[in-house]
Amino acid sequence: MRLMHIADVHLGCRPDVGFAWSGEREEELWSTFSALVRECVRQQADLLLIAGDLFDGCPSLRELERADRILGSAESIEVVIVAGSADFLREESAYADYEWSPNVHFLKSDEPESIYLETLDTTVHGVSYYSAIRRDRVLEDLVPDDEGEIQILIAYGGDQDHCPFDLKRLQRAEFDYVALGGRHSCRLLAPGNIGYPGSPEPLSPAETGKHGYIFGEIGREKSRFTFVPFSLREYVNLTVRVDAATRFKDLKNKVRQAVASCGLEHLYSITVDGSFPPGKPFELDELRDVGRVCAIEDKTVPAYDMDKLLDIHRDDVVGMYMEEFLRKPSTERAQQALYCGLNALLQEEEQDDDTGA
Numbered sequence: 001m002r003l004m005h006i007a008d009v010h011l012g013c014r015p016d017v018g019f020a021w022s023g024e025r026e027e028e029l030w031s032t033f034s035a036l037v038r039e040c041v042r043q044q045a046d047l048l049l050i051a052g053d054l055f056d057g058c059p060s061l062r063e064l065e066r067a068d069r070i071l072g073s074a075e076s077i078e079v080v081i082v083a084g085s086a087d088f089l090r091e092e093s094a095y096a097d098y099e100w101s102p103n104v105h106f107l108k109s110d111e112p113e114s115i116y117l118e119t120l121d122t123t124v125h126g127v128s129y130y131s132a133i134r135r136d137r138v139l140e141d142l143v144p145d146d147e148g149e150i151q152i153l154i155a156y157g158g159d160q161d162h163c164p165f166d167l168k169r170l171q172r173a174e175f176d177y178v179a180l181g182g183r184h185s186c187r188l189l190a191p192g193n194i195g196y197p198g199s200p201e202p203l204s205p206a207e208t209g210k211h212g213y214i215f216g217e218i219g220r221e222k223s224r225f226t227f228v229p230f231s232l233r234e235y236v237n238l239t240v241r242v243d244a245a246t247r248f249k250d251l252k253n254k255v256r257q258a259v260a261s262c263g264l265e266h267l268y269s270i271t272v273d274g275s276f277p278p279g280k281p282f283e284l285d286e287l288r289d290v291g292r293v294c295a296i297e298d299k300t301v302p303a304y305d306m307d308k309l310l311d312i313h314r315d316d317v318v319g320m321y322m323e324e325f326l327r328k329p330s331t332e333r334a335q336q337a338l339y340c341g342l343n344a345l346l347q348e349e350e351q352d353d354d355t356g357a
């Protein structure tokens with residue numbers, strides 16, 4: 001039996017709000033979801049498991065119909081869904097009593113339930129959320145029954161606020177596979193048949209790295225589960241070093257090259273580290289047009305020659321200020337404060353010089 005396991009798709013979510021590509025990303029969550037279902041067919045999977053947070057919130061009827069059209073189009077594939085913390089069920093919602101296509105099975109009770117899929121001789125056990133937080137340890141009590149040859153648990157949670165469980169207990173229950181949801185990055189847990197696929201598309205700059213799905217084969221002798229990268233885009237952290245001799249043009253070229261070699265389709269957080277000529281900081285905002293840049297962090301400091309400055313200002317307030325800082329162990333914060341103060345003091349001195357005071 002071949003299965004695809006996805007979770008945390010968050011349809012309806014609009015990542016990177018405020019950026020030019022935000023609307024496009026919202027649509028890409030849908031197109032990747034469609035592509036996943038087509039991939040399921042192409043890979044001749046028998047079963048698609050969706051372990052919570054298919055939607056970013058309580059879906060509208062339109063969103064339900066759109067998702068159902070996609071899932072219903074793969075009529076040869078049995079689909080099992082549970083609701084997670086983001087798309088928890090509200091009694092009066094369209095989500096709670098929507099009639100899905102015949103191949104789509106929604107385990108929508110807040111009590112554990114199971115479905116026996118006759119053609120696959122497989123039983124899938126699961127439970128849904130009716131609030132964003134659920135602290136009972138309901139998953140730990142679930143055990144295989146003797147109906148299906150293959151026994152699967154589909155479960156959302158694992159942290160303190162979302163159906164916490166002891167991994168050892170889950171392992172001891174001896175399901176053939178435990179399809180988890182609720183983490184946005186992939187994690188396969190020992191002995192390899194328990195896993196979080198993560199979100200198929202990353203949803204925020206913190207969600208760096210590969211995103212995709214878990215594909216599994218359950219056999220009589222041997223089973224195998226692997227993570228398969230599938231997302232259209234990734235969030236990438238890029239750090240570039242500069243020094244006082246770096247020209248802005250060269251810095252921009254360096255960033256442009258790095259972005260081009262990583263991939264223009266990706267979404268970047270750029271950190272610039274190093275130093276700039278005192279009084280002439282780089283205009284880092286101008287790096288925004290090298291690609292899809294979500295954030296720029298400026299970690300540059302002015303390239304003061306401390307020894308020389310101390311020598312010049314031995315007997316004035318600037319020297320006293322510097323000595324006060326240099327006496328203490330240097331932390332990043334203290335450094336920042338030192339440079340800020342130094343900037344202000346030296347600028348004041350320059351103005352005094354200009355006005356002849």
Ligand SMILES: [Mn+2]
Nearest residue numbers: 008053086182
């Ligand atoms: Mn989620």
